[in-house]
Amino acid sequence: MRGTLNRRELVRLAVLGLAAAPGVRAAPHASPVRRGRVGVAPLAAPAGRAVESGSARRAISAALAAATGLGDGRAAVTALFRPEDTVGIKVNCLGGPNLSPRVELVTALAALLAERGIPPRRIIVFDRSSRELERAGFAVRREGAPFLCVGIDNDYDREPSTSGEIGSCFARLVSTTCTALVSFGVVKDHDLAGVSAGLKNLYGLIHNPNKYHDHNCDPYVADVANHPFVRGKLRLVVLDGVVAQCHGGPAYRPDTAWPLGLVAASTDPVAADAWAWKVIDAERVRRGLPTLAQAKRPPRFLATATRYGLGVGDPAAIIEVRA
Amino acid sequence: MTATFTRRDLAVAACAGAAAALLPRPADAAPPAVGAPVPADDLPAREASWYRKLPEGRVECQLCPRGCQVADAERGACGVRENRGGTYTTLVYGAACAVHVDPIEKKPFFHVLPGAQALSFATAGCNVECKFCQNWEISQFRPEQVASVWLPPEALAAIARKKGVPLLAATYSEPVVFWEYVRDAAAACRAAAVRPVVVSNGFIQEQPLKDVLPLLAAIKVDLKAFSERFYREVVRGELKPVLKSLEVIRASGAWFEIVVLLISGLNDSEAEVRALVRWVKANLGGEVPLHFTRFHPTYRLTNLPPTPLATLERSWQIAKAEGLAFAYLGNVPGHPGESTFCPACGTRLIHRIGFEVLENKLTGGRCPACGRMIPGVWS
Numbered sequence: 177m178r179g180t181l182n183r184r185e186l187v188r189l190a191v192l193g194l195a196a197a198p199g200v201r202a203a204p205h206a207s208p209v210r211r212g213r214v215g216v217a218p219l220a221a222p223a224g225r226a227v228e229s230g231s232a233r234r235a236i237s238a239a240l241a242a243a244t245g246l247g248d249g250r251a252a253v254t255a256l257f258r259p260e261d262t263v264g265i266k267v268n269c270l271g272g273p274n275l276s277p278r279v280e281l282v283t284a285l286a287a288l289l290a291e292r293g294i295p296p297r298r299i300i301v302f303d304r305s306s307r308e309l310e311r312a313g314f315a316v317r318r319e320g321a322p323f324l325c326v327g328i329d330n331d332y333d334r335e336p337s338t339s340g341e342i343g344s345c346f347a348r349l350v351s352t353t354c355t356a357l358v359s360f361g362v363v364k365d366h367d368l369a370g371v372s373a374g375l376k377n378l379y380g381l382i383h384n385p386n387k388y389h390d391h392n393c394d395p396y397v398a399d400v401a402n403h404p405f406v407r408g409k410l411r412l413v414v415l416d417g418v419v420a421q422c423h424g425g426p427a428y429r430p431d432t433a434w435p436l437g438l439v440a441a442s443t444d445p446v447a448a449d450a451w452a453w454k455v456i457d458a459e460r461v462r463r464g465l466p467t468l469a470q471a472k473r474p475p476r477f478l479a480t481a482t483r484y485g486l487g488v489g490d491p492a493a494i495i496e497v498r499a
Numbered sequence: 500m501t502a503t504f505t506r507r508d509l510a511v512a513a514c515a516g517a518a519a520a521l522l523p524r525p526a527d528a529a530p531p532a533v534g535a536p537v538p539a540d541d542l543p544a545r546e547a548s549w550y551r552k553l554p555e556g557r558v559e560c561q562l563c564p565r566g567c568q569v570a571d572a573e574r575g576a577c578g579v580r581e582n583r584g585g586t587y588t589t590l591v592y593g594a595a596c597a598v599h600v601d602p603i604e605k606k607p608f609f610h611v612l613p614g615a616q617a618l619s620f621a622t623a624g625c626n627v628e629c630k631f632c633q634n635w636e637i638s639q640f641r642p643e644q645v646a647s648v649w650l651p652p653e654a655l656a657a658i659a660r661k662k663g664v665p666l667l668a669a670t671y672s673e674p675v676v677f678w679e680y681v682r683d684a685a686a687a688c689r690a691a692a693v694r695p696v697v698v699s700n701g702f703i704q705e706q707p708l709k710d711v712l713p714l715l716a717a718i719k720v721d722l723k724a725f726s727e728r729f730y731r732e733v734v735r736g737e738l739k740p741v742l743k744s745l746e747v748i749r750a751s752g753a754w755f756e757i758v759v760l761l762i763s764g765l766n767d768s769e770a771e772v773r774a775l776v777r778w779v780k781a782n783l784g785g786e787v788p789l790h791f792t793r794f795h796p797t798y799r800l801t802n803l804p805p806t807p808l809a810t811l812e813r814s815w816q817i818a819k820a821e822g823l824a825f826a827y828l829g830n831v832p833g834h835p836g837e838s839t840f841c842p843a844c845g846t847r848l849i850h851r852i853g854f855e856v857l858e859n860k861l862t863g864g865r866c867p868a869c870g871r872m873i874p875g876v877w878s
Contacts, residue, residue, distance in 0.1 A: 270572060305643070307540045330539070330644045336635075336799060343630070343799045367557070367570035384639055386578040387628050387735070389567075424555060427572035 208244035208255035210495075212488035214442040214451040215242025216417075217499035219281075223419040223433055224274040232280035233287065238499030239414070239441035240288070245497075249288050256411045256443070257356055259293035264354035264409075265301045265323075268361045268377040269312035275428040276312035277360045277416040281439060285358070285414060286323040299323035301360075302349055304380045332383045340399030344382035350405050357409045359445060363420035363436060363452045365460075369393040370468045370475035372426050373452035374413035374445050375401055394476035401445060402484045413448040415440040420452075422459040434459055446487025447494050450478055454491040530593075531649035537594045539643040544588040547580055548679050549707045556585040562707050563626045563675055564740040577676040578641040579624035591622035591677045594647040595655075596637050603666055604854040606698050607829055608756055609839060610788050610875025611717045612666065613849050614856035617696065618659040621671035622647065622680065626702055627736040629723065630799035631762060638672040639798075652684035656691040666716070670698035678707055685714035694876075701744035702736050708747055717754040717876055720745055724759075724766035725775035733765060733800075742778070749783045754876050756788040758829070761806045761814060763794070772814045776821045785822050786874045791815055791836075792829030811836070843871035 217238035221227045227235075237249025244252040257263060265285065269276040286299050297319070303309050306316045306327030317325045332345035333352075350357065359374040366372035368389045376393065378400045379385035388396030400406060417440055423432035436455065442448040453475055457467045468474050478489030488494065531537055549562040560567045560575050567575035569582040579591045601619045603611055623645040625638035632638055637645050650658075659667050667688045669681045674697050685695035694716035701720040712718070722741060723734050730738045748755045757779065761767040772791075779789060791814045793806045811828050815836050818826035828836030832853040839849040846868040850858040860867050864877045 305540065332644070336639075338799065343628075367568075367573065383641070383644060384578065384628075386574045386576055386641065387639070389576060425570070427556075427570065 208246055208252055209443045210243065210245060211444045212447050212493055213243060213245075213444065213495045213497060214440055214447055215239045215244070215497045215499060216438045216440045217242065218437055219418050219439050220435065220437045221278075221418050222435070223428075223430070227278055227280045227418065229280050229284065232278065233284040235439040236281055236284040236288065236414070236441075239439045240412075242497040242499040243412075243441040243443060250291055253288040253292050257289060257292050257294065261294055261356045262298040262354050263289055263294060263300065263356045263358060264349055265299070265358045265360050266377055266380060267301060267303050267309070267312070267314070268372070268380065269303045269308040269314070270426050271362060271364065271421075271428045272311055273313055274430070275362055275364060275419065275421060275425075275433065277362060277414075278418065279313050281414070281416055281418075282314075282360060283322065285360070290322060296321040296323050300349060300354065301325045302328060302347075304328055328380070337403065337405070339403035340395055342382065342388060342396050342399045342403075344384050344400075346383075346403070346405050347381050350381050350409070354409060356411050357406065358412045358414060359410060360414045360416070363415050363417040363438075363440070363455060365421055365423050365425040365432070365456055365468070366393075366473075367425060368473065369397060369477065370473040371449055371453045371456060373415050374442075374448040375477065375481065376449075378406060381406065392473050392476045395480040397477035398480035398484055398486065401481055401486055407486065410445055411443065413442050413445045415448060415452060417452075417455070420455065420459070422456050422463065423465055444487035446478055446481045446489045449475060449481075450489050450491045451494050451496060453478070454494065457491075530651075533649060533651065533654045535649050537642075537647040537649050542590040542642055543593060543649070544581070544583060544590055545592040545679070547587040547589045548682075549704070550580075550587040552585060556582070558582050558585065558587040560587065561704055562678060563703055564737060565626060566704075574641075575626075577624045577626045577673075579622065579676050589677065589679055590642045591624060591647075592680045593649055593651040594622050594642055595620045595650040596623050596642075596645045596647040597621045597671050598648075598650065598658075600662065600664055601668070602854040603668070603696075604851060604856065606668060606670060606696070606719055607758065607790055607792075607827075608696065608717060608719055609790070609827055609849070609851070610756060610825070610873070610877075611696065611754065612694075612876060612878075613851075613859050613861075615666055616662075616664045617666035617668040618655065618662065618664045618693075619668040619670045620650070620655060620684075621669070621674075622677040623672065624676040625673035625700075626676055627673070627700060627734050629734050631733070631760065631794060632798050633795075634671050635798040652680065652687040655684050656687040656693055659688065659693040660691045665694060667693050667695045668698060669695070673702075674699050675703045675707075678703070678711060682711045682714065685711065689714060700736070701741040701748075703740070703744055705743065705747055708744055709751070712748065712751045712753050715753055717756070718748060719756045719758060720748070721758050721760070722775065725771050725778065726766070729766050733762075742782075745783055749787075754874075756790065757783075758790040758792055759814075760792050760794050761810055762800070763803055763806055763810065765803075767806065767810050767814070769813065769817065773817050773821065776818045776823060780822055785824050787823070788825040788827060788875075789818055789823055790827040790829050791818070793831055795830070808834075839873070841866040841869060841871050841873070844869040848873065
């Protein structure tokens with residue numbers, strides 16, 4: 177079911193020129209959107225440890241290039257974003273310092289956006305709360321360079337907005353401020369949703385995610401992603417898979433985390449999660465754990481997201497392109 | 500956060516409720532001062548009373564019928580209970596986000612101290628999501644998203660006593676999600692000769708309900724419809740556990756009243772209302788007050804009109820015809836359905852307009868004309 181918009185939202189989207197955006201928003205210049213394709217690049221580091229900034233830059237760039245089929249990360253970012261964009265990078269810091277997107281990787285992506293001509297004040301790294309950001313190692317910053325970094329804290333729309341089964345107040349950063357979004361997640365098991373990667377990360381955009389945990393978060397995760405605030409703006413998913421977790425999420429558990437050693441990127445948000453599902457299940461099988469389906473928590477929302485036309489949700493159909 | 504108490508009230512509460520400083524708190528956190536804002540990034544976590552531990556650090560909530568199984572770092576559907584390393588915690592104990600003095604008729608209770616005032620309080624959170632929620636700005640938000648002040652149970656009792664308010668009402672959002680706070684506030688009020696009442700959706704497991712009922716002077720239950728479909732699609736809850744709660748309350752002997760908010764086209768058919776009324780009469784008796792109240796568009800149901808008066812009156816007539824002695828209408832100021840009439844002789848016993856009691860003829864809980872006993876909490 178498509179999201180519905182009130183008059184205020186329609187005006188807002190019309191102003192942004194996004195009302196007619198189908199699925200993952202197409203590139204302003206080239207055509208970098210690759211449905212079903214996930215680019216991955218190697219990067220090794222222990223849980224919670226920083227990576228060297230040059231390595232982070234190379235990994236991000238390589239993953240973006242592999243995801244888009246373009247020459248390098250800079251070309252990919254040029255195709256995906258415009259200098260006049262305000263880019264929100266939603267990170268998922270619930271897992272704390274050991275299972276959140278690394279600051280160096282996020283910084284590397286922000287640098288690519290800056291090279292695209294987007295000023296630091298229009299590159300906004302954010303999560304649900306300032307406290308979670310700080311706990312994961314991010315410095316909260318409301319001005320200055322190289323990017324802003326803020327918690328949503330309590331800055332939500334005053335009225336709820338409906339998309340499918342959800343009725344939620346969206347972060348004003350998403351509904352009003354940003355013209356483009358990046359979901360920067362991790363690769364981990366989720367006790368209810370099955371997988372928490374790029375799509376489940378979007379629960380952090382709404383004020384009431386706790387209401388939408390039934391039935392493996394289906395159709396709710398897909399409904400959030402299908403809301404025009406998100407569907408019309410989400411250009412890219414990046415996953416910090418340097419360390420992944422195959423069981424016991426969303427909190428960090430050292431016994432079920434493992435060094436996957438990859439950074440993944442995709443312009444197809446559903447494919448990114450389908451890839452994460454495949455990776456997590458492979459590790460579960462290797463450890464003798466039941467698959468997510470056998471554990472009665474398959475990421476059902478992927479099929480719904482596929483039905484909504486948001487991307488490719490069948491793990492078997494994912495094209496993994498190694499850098 | 501809105502409050503009608505003054506700084507001085509809070510000072511009084513701080514002195515009288517000094518014991519509150521000894522309430523259990525995380526080892527590394529001092530309690531906020533009474534009346535001080537609760538920091539959004541450092542909520543006062545306290546171990547929940549109704550849950551069980553599961554393997555691998557997970558927990559199962561045993562407070563409401565959802566029975567949420569919650570992994571570490573996650574919250575239940577109510578949004579106010581969080582698994583912290585295998586210990587289930589409530590994040591709203593003592594964190595009041597709304598405090599007002601209201602007439603008891605506003606809850607509504609029509610058979611509890613007519614015309615009395617009630618110190619009314621709430622925290623953030625709810626265990627259902629009614630699309631017609633009037634208080635969604637606190638009930639549908641998490642505690643860190645709503646401004647709250649630290650008012651431990653003893654402080655609530657002290658404020659009520661100082662203001663000369665005879666009742667304390669847990670209301671506005673959903674008391675079930677702050678049930679430990681309700682329990683301890685009720686106990687503190689009993690000691691202070693203040694009577695605690697609760698306004699609830701009744702969506703609660705049997706044991707926690709039984710644990711707290713003996714402390715309450717009265718409970719009002721919102722019976723939101725008489726169909727599972729409505730509960731599933733409009734409330735995101737279940738009807739059956741609510742009916743069970745009503746039976747438990749009835750069996751306990753506690754005073755209770757029932758409210759049904761009628762919404763056009765969703766729960767107001769003649770057949771559904773009649774089935775509801777018959778169930779009430781058969782299972783709870785003919786003396787329980789049943790209020791039909793008018794819906795006004797809000798939250799996620801802004802596309803529906805207010806309930807027509809004719810629908811309300813039809814439901815009122817059905818209840819009377821089916822043998823309920825005390826059927827009422829709500830949100831229709833000036834209507835006779837707001838007043839209490841003697842079911843035996845028809846004398847108007849309590850004349851109400853809106854939340855105002857204009858006249859109360861009850862004498863010792865009886866009709867002065869025919870002597871018929873009128874059930875309730877009258878003195």
